Amino acid sequence: MLLCGFNFLLCVMAILCINLLCVESFHPNKCVEKERQALLKFKDALIHRKANLTSWKGEECCKWDWISCNNLTGHVTSLNLQALDYSKAFRGKLDSSICELQHLTSLNLGNHYLEGKIPKCIGSLGRLIELNLMNNNFVSVIPPSLGNLSNLQTLNHADNILIITNDLEWLSHLFGLRYLDLSYVNLTLVVDWLSSISKIPSLSELHLYNCGLHQVTPKSIDLDISNSGISDSFPKWFWNLSSSLEYLNVSHNKLNGPLPKSFPCMKVSYDYDDRVWDFSSNNLNGSLPSFPKLRSLFLSNNMFTGSLSSFCTSQSHSLIYLDLSSNLLAAGETFRLLGEFSIFSSSTFK
Numbered sequence: 001m002l003l004c005g006f007n008f009l010l011c012v013m014a015i016l017c018i019n020l021l022c023v024e025s026f027h028p029n030k031c032v033e034k035e036r037q038a039l040l041k042f043k044d045a046l047i048h049r050k051a052n053l054t055s056w057k058g059e060e061c062c063k064w065d066w067i068s069c070n071n072l073t074g075h076v077t078s079l080n081l082q083a084l085d086y087s088k089a090f091r092g093k094l095d096s097s098i099c100e101l102q103h104l105t106s107l108n109l110g111n112h113y114l115e116g117k118i119p120k121c122i123g124s125l126g127r128l129i130e131l132n133l134m135n136n137n138f139v140s141v142i143p144p145s146l147g148n149l150s151n152l153q154t155l156n157h158a159d160n161i162l163i164i165t166n167d168l169e170w171l172s173h174l175f176g177l178r179y180l181d182l183s184y185v186n187l188t189l190v191v192d193w194l195s196s197i198s199k200i201p202s203l204s205e206l207h208l209y210n211c212g213l214h215q216v217t218p219k220s221i222d223l224d225i226s227n228s229g230i231s232d233s234f235p236k237w238f239w240n241l242s243s244s245l246e247y248l249n250v251s252h253n254k255l256n257g258p259l260p261k262s263f264p265c266m267k268v269s270y271d272y273d274d275r276v277w278d279f280s281s282n283n284l285n286g287s288l289p290s291f292p293k294l295r296s297l298f299l300s301n302n303m304f305t306g307s308l309s310s311f312c313t314s315q316s317h318s319l320i321y322l323d324l325s326s327n328l329l330a331a332g333e334t335f336r337l338l339g340e341f342s343i344f345s346s347s348t349f350k
Helices: 002-026 033-044 096-100 120-124 144-148 169-173 193-197 236-244 309-315
Strands: 067-069 076-080 091-093 106-108 113-116 130-132 154-156 179-181 205-207 221-224 245-249 256-258 276-278 283-286 296-298 303-306 321-323
Touching (some): 169 193
Parallel strands (some): 091 113, 130 154, 179 205, 221 245, 245 276
């Protein structure tokens, strides 16, 4: 019996050793040759201090500075060259050879002096999660092909000499986008930019500083991001969109915290009979804010508290359908809603 157990232990150890040898022989820390050549072409298009890329030589490009590879396949997955010190910033152009790195999930070239156009082929890097080209000298237009980057979560083109000629429709295809910064990008020619941005369901942070948006007259828009798994507090960027929202549905998410104390007045002229907002089935709390004139408002299944007097006074001349059921609102006041419908369940008040 002891002999059998000893032999079994030897077999297990032998198998483990063979597996370790196989892994080591399969990946001796060498990147894919095609991608190594692409990195060298990318390097040749840059003007840089010799000390900056001294490690970019030899066969094992996965060991080069600022590069990460997949441990099993050797494919380049990350290129992080963001300059923290402008004395180490690159000049030159972003060569299209970068598009040979088809397994990139992160491309960060922020804070350099790169010039010329952003290659259209970057839209073919379908695995990208982060694309950061901020603080360069790129000119011309942002290629609409970036709308193909369906896995993108972070997009930063801030502080470049870029324009967008007609619309931002390509942004509406980036369903996973969470962070968007187009500050200093010229948006003065864009028609109805709000409509495109409002269709990004996961967006939680938006920066559009100094984009010339004062010259744009947005149309009324519809926004439906219900049941999208959003679990953040009320997005700050949404406050700016709310003045043009005719239909809003953010129900059945996990939005938490209070709503803003008030929303901007509607900037578009249409009859309030078309305005419907739905915040139901979230984790929103605090007092009820001052909403713009609406026809229907759904706030059920939240944790709103406090008084109803100021809220009802502000809504009494427009609202005809209200659902406040399943909240924690005070019942010590009486009020009247001028209109046809109002809904209050037994769990509305505490």
